[in-house]
Amino acid sequence: MSSLTLRSVTVRLGGRAVLDSVDLDVAERETVCVLGPSGSGKSTLLRAVAGLQEIGAGEITLGGRDLAGVPVHRRGVGLMFQDHQLFPQRDVGRNVAFGLRMRGDGRAEAERRVAELLAMVGLPDAQRRAVGSLSGGEQQRVALARALAPSPALLMLDEPLGQLDRSLRERLVVELRQLFDELGTTVLAVTHDQGEAFALADRVLVMRDGRIAQSGTPPEVWQRPASAFVARFLGFDNVVPATVTGRAATTPWGTLPVPDGTPPGPATLLVRPAGVRLDADDVARPAPDDAAEGGRGLRCQVLARTFRGDHVVLALRPERGPDLEATVPLRGAPSPGEKVTVSFDAAETVRLPPED
């Protein structure tokens, strides 16, 4: 059963549709992360579900209940939003107890629940601490405990770890994921950080101009972006117009191999950086432009190389076509200015629909 459903939800602001007839189902216990460029409507989506943003058309239901006209505090949603930060003048315990006291829980009951939640987020016995004495990561944990306190049917997070440094974020993402699994909470989260979304989510939504450009599990979206837009948004730059014929595609880089069964016709081709292989023999050979040869022989100049832990990303300027990105092992990675020849791996090549 779907916990949260949106049907044709539209929000118009400043004369344009910031959410444009959005349909969405979030299953019970599912964690959905919303990604998309700045201004694509992510926060508006969350605000509409929370009741902080009125919708112009459509329907939102939570646990089967229509939320039209239901005020924020009666929606059964827990919010961890950047503009809903902690009350600095209250101690940790009173921050976490806020929603419980609001709904009329007795003092003893609220205290018991606060203790339980603080233990759960890894801050046992922090009730009397001043909010100002906590680190950024600890404050995020308190904000999470506060959002979870009333056992919401839906927990919504807007850039939950946005202010924290990378290593702390990476650790907290793992903890959050475990916590949501244990609690069986349904979660809708917005984040700018793809790594965070892919690590946290059961399903990722990519938004574009108020619409959902793609919805899928992290591996589905990563391996098969639905469009050139999604591919570029995920950081793939090797995206070109192409015409597929049989097991080959004509592209600005020459003729490239494509996987068996790739539908023919006009398309956009994505070659993942791992699919751009440096030929062992770096001596520039004539480029035969032969698909059976894997498009072997595209000569390139190395523009830049960036170390990424266990591999190197090369920016390449080919003799024809747009610049290419390749990932290669650390050992023997060429330096800027060097000439290399590359071939393409069909297994790392994805056909996308032609661009509009």
Ligand SMILES: Nc1ncnc2c1ncn2[C@@H]1O[C@H](COP(=O)(O)OP(=O)(O)OP(=O)(O)O)[C@@H](O)[C@H]1O
């Ligand atoms: N009150 C408003 N009046 C007019 N336009 C608005 C209003 N609030 C938001 N917008 C516009 O709606 C669009 C979507 O905003 P929203 O905050 O949902 O985007 P977002 O995807 O969350 O962006 P970001 O990643 O930058 O937070 C933006 O273009 C924004 O400028």
